[in-house]
Amino acid sequence: MTFKPIRTLLSSVALTLAFNTASAETFVFTAIPDEDETKLVERFEGIANYLSEELDADVRYIPVKSYAAAVSAFRNNQVQLAWFGGLSGVQARSLVPGSQAIAQGTEDQAFYVYFVAHSSTGLEREDRLPEEVRGKTFTFGSKGSTSGRLIPEYHIRETFGEAPEEVFSRVGYSGNHTRTLRLVESGTYEVGAMNFAVWEKELEDGNIDTDAVKVIWKTPGFPNYQWSIRGDVDENYGEGFTDRVREALLALDDPELLESFPRSAFIPASNDDYEPIRSVAKEIGIID
Amino acid sequence: MLSYPTVRTSLIFLAIALVGLLFADIAITANNPWRDLGNFFLGILTPNFFSSEGLLTALLRTVAFAFVGVTVGGICGFLLALIYRFLPVRIFCAFIRAIHELFWALIFLQFFGFHPLTGVLAIAIPYSGIFAKVYSEILEEADPEPGRLLPPGTGTIAAFLYTKIPDCWAQLRTYTAYRLECGLRSSAILGFVGLPTLGFYLETSFSQGMYSDAGAMLILFYVLIATIPLWVRPKLLPIYVLGAPFFLGDGLPIVWGNVERFFTEDIIPSPIRDGEGLAGLMPWLEELFANEALPGIWNTIVLTQIALVATGILALLSFPLISNHFGGPIRRTAGHVFLVIARSTPEYILAYILLQLWGPSMLPGAVALALHNGAIIGHLIGRQTNTITLRSDAVTGFKRYTWELVPRVYRSFLAFLFYRWEIIMRETAILGILGIYTLGFYVDSAIQHIQFDRAMVLILITALLNIGVDALGRFIRRKLALQTMPTC
Missing domain, CATH: 3.40.190.10 (Periplasmic binding protein-like II)
Structure with missing residues (x-):
């Protein structure tokens, strides 16, 4: 165990590094872990299948263990799209220039x-x-x-x-x-x-x-969950990809999938919709 | 009795823990903790091995991360051990091992993300520091005589390989095997922060109250650890070590720009990043200390001291379970099973389970730390009593325990306990991630709020606190002339 030849070390490190094979073509998204994981996995596997078909691309969902992990994965470009809460969306978009909120649930305009x-x-x-x-x-x-x-x-x-x-x-x-x-x-x-x-x-x-x-x-209502997408996806996945993702989300009408969120439909959203969340977070000191 | 320094030291630590109890937050807040505990044990008795198709993969990944992490850590640690006499190396090693695997993982997650490298480095880095220290201690103990007998002009490397290594080989091997077991535990808990090991699924099942699924995972984990002597064979090791990197999973690709950003922006204190300069830094630090660091340090110390004494009491109570001097083979076997389970369960997982069942306070943390560490020390001194031969007319029962055995093992008991002091503190800090208000709680909050500058300062403070306790522990052991054994 102790005295592995140096080449063993080198090869294991080299392999570890080489193991970096998830194809660049795969479009990856995540979601904040706000509910029981089993439910989330079921729900977002469904979304991944739906988006794969609509976008004619390889779409993959990865589950994460914390809100911050979702924000970091988005920021680090390991995921390109995410289902964020109001606050995590504001945090994530402020860290990724050009990123934008593209869709929200009808219920998210006034959430309680x-x-x-x-x-x-x-x-x-x-x-x-x-x-x-x-x-x-x-x-x-x-x-x-x-x-x-x-x-x-x-x-x-x-x-x-x-x-x-x-x-x-x-x-x-x-x-x-x-x-x-x-x-x-x-x-x-x-x-x-x-x-x-x-x-x-x-x-x-x-x-x-x-x-x-x-x-x-x-409580009184406030804006909440939204789909946010990175600003550089058009560059990496082809011109107009952001629009195609937005259209696909807005067109989602599978009642079972919608019910799993639960949302009645997805409607357009913009970064400005979440200004109230930003100011409250600043007031409380959660964001600088 | 008070004239014995060991007794006086013990009583002082007992008193500190009792005072700590006055300040500690000890409570069971769950309405029906015993029903939940019952459900949990029912889950263990009715394990569901087919809950998730990912379970076997997770087990494989747990083993793979442990092997790669411990191998890399072992090799780096060995190289560091060779130059361990230099003070900067010692300080460096003390520092990297003072930061817990989970903290390392949380740091690497910020720029490597869910790439296998995050898990490998989270294990390899602190283990390098630990290996360096222990290997150097073992090498130092080697008999110098063979070296003196070599003809003049023998090369340093040849001399080292032919005189030092053969003398230490058995000890090096035992210790490395022991670390491999620790590596499996570390690897399992990395799942709690999102790596694809056992902890990932364990957290999912526990948080959803699926105790039969969780029970199956725990049983598989115990079997994995208990059967190490069967499947970790010297001849198979090269296969494992070479094969392990292939089973780490793909993860997600590393984006190297993130690494640079993390070191040049994220961890720079926000006043400096925003150009307020040193004038802005002081109020920032003051605020961080007053609101987070000081309460965190206080709670970490209180819980550590309570857990340390509870560990000691549990070790003294549990060693007779496996001692030849008491009971028959059946009771001893049961004792072994109990101690194996208690020490194989990572304290983080124990604390997590108890927190789910009893509600949040320091109590689950203290009990988890005491169970895990107490079982380790109880196992070691229980084994030690088996080497003691008593007179054939020696007293039996309780008197044998109090008058014959405890006095004989008390010094090594204290040595083990003070050796584990630093380990207990490192664990105490990490339990904060679960919601106990120790330093880890504030580190986790800072990370959740995407304030890595604050997280790094708090991790640094945690490391310094650990180094301090480590030094104090060594001072006390030296003062009491307690012999230390590295394999603890």
């Missing part, structure tokens, strides 16, 4: 956050963030999430004039919306903030114990 609470708290639904959440345990979703972190933190600061760590007795980051739901449902955290679309879909599928967890507040 649900604050949810375990039944033991006795909290009821109100039309504002209830004062009584103070002192409870609280979980965000992912640190880089728009509906799991940015928007809830903004409203917590607005309501209490303090940082979340001062308002709640314990602040956690569950990782994604499905987990936030499960953690509040099981009482591990008393209160949580999550993506309304995930809640509605889980509710429809009968996956929520409504005796254990309920929605206590729905």
Whole structure:
């Protein structure tokens, strides 16, 4: 084990380097891991197949473990297209000159956050963030999430004039919306903030114990998820490729695929649509 | 008894841990932790080996990354060991091994992305530092006598190969084999940050509560580690080492411009990048220290000290499980199985499991660290007691434990414990990624917010803290004249 001849080292390093064979022609995309991975893989494999056909190109989806990993892969040109949240999209596009938001779900024009609470708290639904959440345990979703972190933190600061760590007795980051739901449902955290679309879909599928967890507040709307594409894809994949991707996404009408997001349709989007997200993120200090 | 320095040192550390407990965040916040724990064990008992077609591939990748990483680390470490007497080399090695594999992986992910090189370097770099230190210690211990008997004019290389190596060969081999086992653990947990090893699927199944799938993966992993003596044979090694690079997977191509950007832009502190100069740097650093570094350092130290003492207590309680002086063969076998499972499970995975089940606090971290490290030390001193021959009329049972065995193994127990102090701290820092507020939590936050300049400063602080604890541990071991053994 110890004394491998030098050539072994050289050959293994050389091979490692040579193993860099994913074809340059492959168009790769990713998505922020905001829900259970099994669901994401199923959903985005479907999108990969759809895009392969529509674009007549080799399209591949790669799953990642964190929001930042999705942003980095986009920035590093290891993926050319991504399904981002509001915040991750703003972060990613500011790092890649020329990149643009090309499509969003109809629902993403006005997206909502649900604050949810375990039944033991006795909290009821109100039309504002209830004062009584103070002192409870609280979980965000992912640190880089728009509906799991940015928007809830903004409203917590607005309501209490303090940082979340001062308002709640314990602040956690569950990782994604499905987990936030499960953690509040099981009482591990008393209160949580999550993506309304995930809640509605889980509710429809009968996956929520409504005796254990309920929605206590729905935030005002904000722009959220979007497909963002790098600025250099036309150069690398042929003139007009960006437009073809946009058209393919906007034309997507497979009800099953749309339902998996869940979105009713995709509509055009632009970078300017996400200006409100940028200013909130700046205010909170998540972006410089 | 208080006149013994070892006892006094132990009591001081016990007191520090007790004070730490007052400040520590210890709680079970889950509503129904025992039901979840029950579900988890049920999952282990009803493993589902066919959950994911990727499982076997993941296992293969785990082995491949371990082999390539440990081989590269071993060779570089050996070369460094030859020049280890130079202070800059020592400092360099101390530094690269003070940064945990997961932190290295998080750094390389930023510019190599999901390329196999990320995983290989994440293992190879810290392992080089560790190998360099231990190999040099082993080589130093070699008997100088054969060298003196050589005729004058013998070449340095020939002298080294013919006098030093044969004397150290067995130890070098044992230690390298041990690191290979560690490499498998490191390789598995790299999956938690997105590399295609076992941790990737383990994280997926756990976070979704699919305990039967997770149970199958854990069982496969234990079998893989427990059967190392069967499948890692000297004759097969060249095949593994040459073959491993072919099984790392393709990943995604490296874009070299990203590497340059990372070093020339990303990690430059933002005030300097924005042209505010040194005047802007001080407030930036102050803010970083006050809000992230200091709370992170405090929590890391508190959790480390609690975990260290808990490790010690668990080691002392568990070594009789495998000691010849107690119980029959059946109980000893059960003890071996328990200790093998506890020490083969990477503490990161243990902590992850317990955090899922008990909710977030320092408790899952402390228990995970104590279980893993306690089982390692318990195994080592349990084996040591088997070499002790007691008088035929020696007391039995509890008295044998307290009056005959513990005093005899106590010094080497402390040596192992202080040896692992630095390792425990390195792990404590990394547990922050899981949501315990140690330094890793703030490193992860900085990376999630795409602020690599902050992440790098925090990783540097973590490394310095580790180097400090390492030095303190060595000082205490020297002070107490505790013999250290590298194979721990």
